[in-house]
Amino acid sequence: MKIMVAVKRVIDYAVKIRVKADKSGVETQNVKMSMNPFCEIALEEALRIKEAGLASEVVAVTMGPKQSIDTLRTGLAMGADRGIHVEATGDLFPLAVAKLFKALVEIEKPGLIILGKQAIDNDCNQTGQMVAGLLGWPQGTFASKVVLDKEKQEVMVDREVDGGLETVCLNLPAVITTDLRLNQPRYATLPNIMKAKSKPVKKYTPEELNVATKSDLEVVEVTEPPKRKAGVLVSSVDELIDKLKNEAHVI
Amino acid sequence: MNRLVSFRSKSRIGTTPCSSSFYARLLGSSIDASRTRSTANASDSLATVSRCSSLVPARTLTGSSLFGSRNGSSARLSNLTGHGGSQGVARRFCSDAAAERESMEYDVVIVGAGPAGLSAAIRLKQLCGEKGVDLSVCVVEKGAEVGAHIISGNVFEPRALDELLPEWEKEEAPISVSVSSDKFWFLTKDRAFSLPSPFDNKNNYVISLSQLVRWMGSKAEEYGVEIYPGFAASEILCDDNGSVIGIGTNDMGVAKNGSKKENFQRGVALKGRVTLFAEGCRGSLSEKIIKKYHLREKRNAQHQTYALGIKEVWEIDESKHQPGAVIHTLGWPLDQKTYGGSFLYHMSERQVAIGLVVALNYKNPYLSPYEEFQKLKHHPAIKPILEDGTVIQYGARTLNEGGIQSVPYPVFPGGAIIGCSAGFLNVPKIKGTHTAMKSGMLAAEAAFGTLLEGSNLDSYWTTLQNSWVWEELHKARNYRPAFDHGFIPGMAISAVEHYLFRGKSPFTLKHGKPDHEATNVARSHSPIEYPKPDGVLSFDVPTSLHRSNTNHDHDQPAHLKLRDPEMPTQVNLPEYDGPESRYCPARVYEYVPEESGQLKLQINAQNCLHCKACDIKDPKQNIEWTVPEGGGGPGYSVM
Numbered sequence: 067m068k069i070m071v072a073v074k075r076v077i078d079y080a081v082k083i084r085v086k087a088d089k090s091g092v093e094t095q096n097v098k099m100s101m102n103p104f105c106e107i108a109l110e111e112a113l114r115i116k117e118a119g120l121a122s123e124v125v126a127v128t129m130g131p132k133q134s135i136d137t138l139r140t141g142l143a144m145g146a147d148r149g150i151h152v153e154a155t156g157d158l159f160p161l162a163v164a165k166l167f168k169a170l171v172e173i174e175k176p177g178l179i180i181l182g183k184q185a186i187d188n189d190c191n192q193t194g195q196m197v198a199g200l201l202g203w204p205q206g207t208f209a210s211k212v213v214l215d216k217e218k219q220e221v222m223v224d225r226e227v228d229g230g231l232e233t234v235c236l237n238l239p240a241v242i243t244t245d246l247r248l249n250q251p252r253y254a255t256l257p258n259i260m261k262a263k264s265k266p267v268k269k270y271t272p273e274e275l276n277v278a279t280k281s282d283l284e285v286v287e288v289t290e291p292p293k294r295k296a297g298v299l300v301s302s303v304d305e306l307i308d309k310l311k312n313e314a315h316v317i
Numbered sequence: 318m319n320r321l322v323s324f325r326s327k328s329r330i331g332t333t334p335c336s337s338s339f340y341a342r343l344l345g346s347s348i349d350a351s352r353t354r355s356t357a358n359a360s361d362s363l364a365t366v367s368r369c370s371s372l373v374p375a376r377t378l379t380g381s382s383l384f385g386s387r388n389g390s391s392a393r394l395s396n397l398t399g400h401g402g403s404q405g406v407a408r409r410f411c412s413d414a415a416a417e418r419e420s421m422e423y424d425v426v427i428v429g430a431g432p433a434g435l436s437a438a439i440r441l442k443q444l445c446g447e448k449g450v451d452l453s454v455c456v457v458e459k460g461a462e463v464g465a466h467i468i469s470g471n472v473f474e475p476r477a478l479d480e481l482l483p484e485w486e487k488e489e490a491p492i493s494v495s496v497s498s499d500k501f502w503f504l505t506k507d508r509a510f511s512l513p514s515p516f517d518n519k520n521n522y523v524i525s526l527s528q529l530v531r532w533m534g535s536k537a538e539e540y541g542v543e544i545y546p547g548f549a550a551s552e553i554l555c556d557d558n559g560s561v562i563g564i565g566t567n568d569m570g571v572a573k574n575g576s577k578k579e580n581f582q583r584g585v586a587l588k589g590r591v592t593l594f595a596e597g598c599r600g601s602l603s604e605k606i607i608k609k610y611h612l613r614e615k616r617n618a619q620h621q622t623y624a625l626g627i628k629e630v631w632e633i634d635e636s637k638h639q640p641g642a643v644i645h646t647l648g649w650p651l652d653q654k655t656y657g658g659s660f661l662y663h664m665s666e667r668q669v670a671i672g673l674v675v676a677l678n679y680k681n682p683y684l685s686p687y688e689e690f691q692k693l694k695h696h697p698a699i700k701p702i703l704e705d706g707t708v709i710q711y712g713a714r715t716l717n718e719g720g721i722q723s724v725p726y727p728v729f730p731g732g733a734i735i736g737c738s739a740g741f742l743n744v745p746k747i748k749g750t751h752t753a754m755k756s757g758m759l760a761a762e763a764a765f766g767t768l769l770e771g772s773n774l775d776s777y778w779t780t781l782q783n784s785w786v787w788e789e790l791h792k793a794r795n796y797r798p799a800f801d802h803g804f805i806p807g808m809a810i811s812a813v814e815h816y817l818f819r820g821k822s823p824f825t826l827k828h829g830k831p832d833h834e835a836t837n838v839a840r841s842h843s844p845i846e847y848p849k850p851d852g853v854l855s856f857d858v859p860t861s862l863h864r865s866n867t868n869h870d871h872d873q874p875a876h877l878k879l880r881d882p883e884m885p886t887q888v889n890l891p892e893y894d895g896p897e898s899r900y901c902p903a904r905v906y907e908y909v910p911e912e913s914g915q916l917k918l919q920i921n922a923q924n925c926l927h928c929k930a931c932d933i934k935d936p937k938q939n940i941e942w943t944v945p946e947g948g949g950g951p952g953y954s955v956m
Binding site: 079080082084096100249251252253256259260 | 419461462465528545548566570582707863866867952955
């Protein structure tokens with residue numbers, strides 16, 4: 067069984083981000099980029115399934131500009147067997163990514179797709195769900211535990227939900243999105259980084275896959291959150307109600 | 318997931334599990350006598366392996382089943398475990414090469430992807446191209462990416478870059494802002510007095526060294542250099558004769574209590590026929606090398622002296638921005654007994670670099686270089702430039718001020734020290750990048766000769782002394798030591814040096830006490846009341862630290878080691894009132910009350926900026942800075 071893992075190149079989580087002067091987005095020039103932490107967890111889970119003998123191959127997939135190949139190489143260094151790079155400039159919104167995934171699934175025919183629950187740059191939390199919807203596959207999102215049963219061709223996923231933990235049983239092929247507590251991703255070792263250089267990476271463009279990536283959404287403006295104003299001490303409940311009504315306009 | 322972490326090759330002979338962790342070794346604990354050793358001659362085996370690789374990159378991967386039959390070489394490598402018993406001292410310093418970890422071999426291993434390290438790597442590959450041979454070159458870098466730990470003023474003199482990569486402009490090096498003006502001010506609390514500028518920055522550029530190094534990294538990769546960021550060299554590997562044969566990288570995935578985490582990964586041994594140390598100022602492994610091989614004694618060098626530089630990059634109002642404007646100041650906020658000054662350089666894109674450099678031989682234990690820097694920004698001549706601007710990044714790093722008097726003999730068996738780890742910064746010019754790069758190039762030429770033409774590494778020392786680096790440093794040698802006599806004598810002697818002797822003075826001044834010994838006891842001074850940060854021009858340490866993009870995995874052993882864990886509460890606190898809580902620009906050291914009410918030293922290792930101030934300034938040299946897990950530390954991009 068083949069596992070496809072989605073990995074995204076995002077601004078490193080430790081970097082202090084800034085909004086560009088023209089408010090068109092966040093400053094990404096000269097900023098450290100890394101693999102999305104949830105994607106690392108997804109890849110780690112796929113590798114563990116493969117090492118348990120339940121899968122034959124792990125394919126890492128990334129979509130984005132030319133430099134996304136670095137993220138793919140990190141994935142290969144962690145242990146993925148092959149990489150696929152869909153080279154696309156411009157913003158890729160979750161629906162476009164999901165459509166591209168569907169096109170790749172028709173070529174690769176994996177038995178399982180694992181993605182991170184969300185990317186730390188846009189926090190959409192949509193791509194995994196959309197992929198499952200487009201393919202008509204079952205989904206186990208916010209996974210904190212994954213147990214594959216090869217015989218029965220199903221996977222048990224513990225999901226982290228508001229009320230606690232929910233366990234679902236999915237028939238393969240399925241889509242899983244990973245949450246933080248699923249596992250601790252491994253480090254890419256030096257020898258593995260070297261080996262990764264020779265692992266094959268296939269390139270596609272959205273045109274080759276017959277997918278239109280133009281989105282119905284357009285980012286109009288990106289601004290920093292307003293600076294926190296100093297708190298105000300009120301002397302009575304009446305004054306509080308007055309402020310809530312006439313200043314904050316919340317009642 | 319045991320299959321992954323075990324790299325033990327079945328074909329290796331003679332190795333037994335290494336029971337003492339490498340952390341124990343780092344602390345110099347007694348050697349585990351139960352280990353068996355093979356007695357084969359290690360250096361001979363190494364020579365055999367390496368001679369066949371003179372024309373072919375010598376890289377063998379042992380312990381990896383995917384690479385099939387390497388049994389011959391891995392058997393030879395297994396013989397590199399040291400002898401038992403006879404070399405107690407040597408083994409405490411160096412570690413066994415092949416004990417239970419993968420090993421990779423290169424012709425040259427370079428520690429540190431900074432200006433010196435990358436210049437050496439590029440020069441090696443250039444020489445290979447010229448002579449039609451090839452050498453495998455590997456650069457390890459503890460920062461998460463190339464440039465992440467690089468911070469410098471920086472007014473760049475392109476002399477060495479012109480020699481190394483003369484097409485740098487065509488190849489779009491991030492060097493575009495020529496110095497447009499050069500001001501020198503003497504500051505008092507309220508005023509700034511213009512003085513004649515002692516600098517000649519006519520053909521120099523205002524740059525971000527972090528960006529330049531990142532560009533150099535991509536150039537090096539184009540030449541075929543292998544660069545591995547995110548890997549920290551934590552041990553020096555030696556053979557039986559005490560020659561350095563490479564370095565070992567840190568184990569990753571070790572928990573705070575020393576146990577192995579789920580994703581534990583044993584470090585890798587990187588073996589080089591030549592190993593170059595380019596760790597920057599006060600390099601942790603370089604310091605060990607200098608001590609072990611008595612490199613300072615070898616040429617009667619004095620101790621190194623240092624300064625701490627604290628810097629911010631601001632994005633300022635368009636109307637106030639003058640690309641290429643260079644300002645240096647002396648005087649306020651530092652007093653007459655404390656050497657140091659500030660810099661303000663206008664970069665490109667409305668960015669301005671501003672910083673304060675404080676010599677670490679300051680006497681008052683209550684001095685806080687960080688707080689002095691915050692004061693500086695409020696000066697009436699500086700404030701208007703920064704007003705309405707925002708801070709983009711913050712950082713700090715120590716730098717060398719010892720000059721030629723403090724340069725150790727830079728060659729040892731198996732390798733050499735280049736760049737600021739040896740200490741080639743020209744203090745009166747306040748520039749060290751060009752000399753660091755040149756030293757890297759010269760060491761590369763010597764290494765090339767050693768590996769392929771039968772010469773030896775000592776030629777690096779010879780070429781260094783015959784180069785413009787030595788000529789420059791010789792002319793610059795008296796300026797800094799002059800100030801040890803005080804501000805006015807310092808200025809007077811400097812003027813005499815500059816205008817009268819023009820660098821040809823017949824005497825060489827010596828440095829005073831080592832920095833850590835210069836600190837007076839707390840009772841001879843009183844605490845300094847620093848103003849509270851206003852959040853607009855001045856900030857508290859946590860806010861600044863956040864801007865350095867510093868991060869370390871919290872669940873790892875603290876990389877700042879105390880040789881004597883009781884000393885902080887027994888000496889540092891009572892005698893000096895805990896100066897580490899003030900000179901550390903990252904608030905790593907804090908004295909917090911325990912339940913009993915007693916104050917105890919708390920080490921917030923996660924904050925560390927890797928500046929090395931504590932390693933230098935701790936009065937009893939009790940704090941030892943060692944490398945944390947690779948990839949941690951600051952994330953400089955425009956510094």
